[in-house]
Amino acid sequence: MAGLYVHFPFCKQACHYCNFHFSTQLKKAPDFPILLEEELESRYTFLEAAPLESIYFGGGSPSLMNPSDIQRLIQKAKELLGTIPQVEITIELNPDDVTIPYLEGLQQAGINRVSLGIQSFWESDLQLMNRAHNREQALTALSQCKEHFDNVSVDLIYGMPGSSLRKWRENLEVLASFEVPHLAAYALTVEPNTALAHQVKKDQIELLPEEEVAQQYEWLVDDMTKQGFVNYEFSNFGQPGSFSVNNSNYWKRKPYLGIGPGAHSYDGRLHRNWNVSNNVLYQKGIASGQLANTSEILTQKDVFNETIMTGLRTRWGVNRVAIQEQFGAVYARHLETQVEEHLIQKNLFWDGDTLLVSRQARFLTDGIAADLFLVNFDS
Numbered sequence: 550m551a552g553l554y555v556h557f558p559f560c561k562q563a564c565h566y567c568n569f570h571f572s573t574q575l576k577k578a579p580d581f582p583i584l585l586e587e588e589l590e591s592r593y594t595f596l597e598a599a600p601l602e603s604i605y606f607g608g609g610s611p612s613l614m615n616p617s618d619i620q621r622l623i624q625k626a627k628e629l630l631g632t633i634p635q636v637e638i639t640i641e642l643n644p645d646d647v648t649i650p651y652l653e654g655l656q657q658a659g660i661n662r663v664s665l666g667i668q669s670f671w672e673s674d675l676q677l678m679n680r681a682h683n684r685e686q687a688l689t690a691l692s693q694c695k696e697h698f699d700n701v702s703v704d705l706i707y708g709m710p711g712s713s714l715r716k717w718r719e720n721l722e723v724l725a726s727f728e729v730p731h732l733a734a735y736a737l738t739v740e741p742n743t744a745l746a747h748q749v750k751k752d753q754i755e756l757l758p759e760e761e762v763a764q765q766y767e768w769l770v771d772d773m774t775k776q777g778f779v780n781y782e783f784s785n786f787g788q789p790g791s792f793s794v795n796n797s798n799y800w801k802r803k804p805y806l807g808i809g810p811g812a813h814s815y816d817g818r819l820h821r822n823w824n825v826s827n828n829v830l831y832q833k834g835i836a837s838g839q840l841a842n843t844s845e846i847l848t849q850k851d852v853f854n855e856t857i858m859t860g861l862r863t864r865w866g867v868n869r870v871a872i873q874e875q876f877g878a879v880y881a882r883h884l885e886t887q888v889e890e891h892l893i894q895k896n897l898f899w900d901g902d903t904l905l906v907s908r909q910a911r912f913l914t915d916g917i918a919a920d921l922f923l924v925n926f927d928s
Contacts (some may be wrong), residue, residue, distance in 0.1 A: 550633065551596045552798050553626050555585060557611040561645075565679045565748070566706075568740035570826040571609045577828060580620035581809075582836045588808045591840070593629040595814055597807070598633035603795040604638045606660075612646035615899055616654030623659045637662055637700075637794040644690035645682040652696055652697040657660055662793075663690060664733070668736040670723045671716060674709045675770030677754070679744065691727050700791065702731035707760035707769060710754050717765045718763030721772050730791035734769055735784050736762055745893040764914045770911070783862045783914055801861045817845045843887045853880050854922040861918045866905040879922065887921045 559578040560571045597897035604626055606619065623638060639662040640655060647665075655663070667687045669675055675683060680689070696703050699899040703724060708715050723733065739746050739756070748754040770780055778786040782800050783791060799805070802818030811826035825831055825841035847855075853876050872883040888904060891897040896910035896917055906914050 550600060550602045551598040552795055552805035553601050553605045554805055554807040554812055557608045557614055557633050558810045559613055560610045561681050565744035568743050572828050578613055584832060585808050586622055587835050589625055596804055596806050600633050601636055602633055603652040604641040606797040608641060610643050611640050612642040616658040621660035639664055639795055641666060647690035648695055649693055652693060652738045663694050664702040665694055666704045668704060668706045670720050695727055701729045701731060703729050707734060707736050707765040708757050710756055714764055714768060725912045730788040732786045733784055766912055781864045800863045802859055821845045850923050857921050858918045860875040861906050861914055868903050871900045883923050893919055
């Protein structure tokens, strides 16, 4: 089974931390659903593992899309690829786009899960991020989403400049009062070529010390665990039965097709490609029947390293029996050798045949995974 990701590359304004592909030239936005549908019709055979388990509308700001366009894309995906009966169909929403009529339109279109990009309930944080919504809009949108959908996720960002553990705790307390079943929480990251990167370079913003960011993450894990959430991936917390299918399948390296400018696709084996991150070139490619995208054939070493990276970020870990079966003895011996130091330091531990990151080392996961990569061997 597989997933479909739909990238709608338009936003009302640019969030200062964001490096995803988008445009604020909204006059072109009404043309894009047709282009997305045409791309889907021309590329759906990339997925050999249909039917779909998930359809995800991301961006950009897909909440700028008309529900009728969303419905048409969902129906086209079902027609071309099929879906399982309990398919998860998610759309990312900006709080300032949420209205009751819009939510009702999404329900009619077939959306059954919403991901609300609140990021923070503090006005100072929202202004620093250059978000288009304010605290009151966030609270109202969350209340309305809860009234219309059972499966609601919220995005929050921790480690904000000028923040404190107290402010972060209050963010989580406000969220807890709404009893949403899923949270995606990310540390603020300074991405190249963003407004935030420029502000940091010019000393206009002072980043929070890493130890304070880690402290906020530790509080997050403790607090969500007490509420019954499972930290099933480093940044994702779900009540049992409410894990994101889209997110889970990405970390499990299942196949997915991405449509839209800048969207990535992966066949679940060795083939990955991504579309041009330029709306004009994307539109010209669709019109000419020659979509501008780039392909990559992964080596076994690439797949092994990515399996380590993605597996260690999740509660499912890395299984050494599966490594032996998929990659062979050389890779299995490499893994057993490389983990020894981290086992001694108690950063990693074996749960049967499954390698997991210890609670004390979760914030170091990416660095630990890099230590396990195979660098000097190709196949």
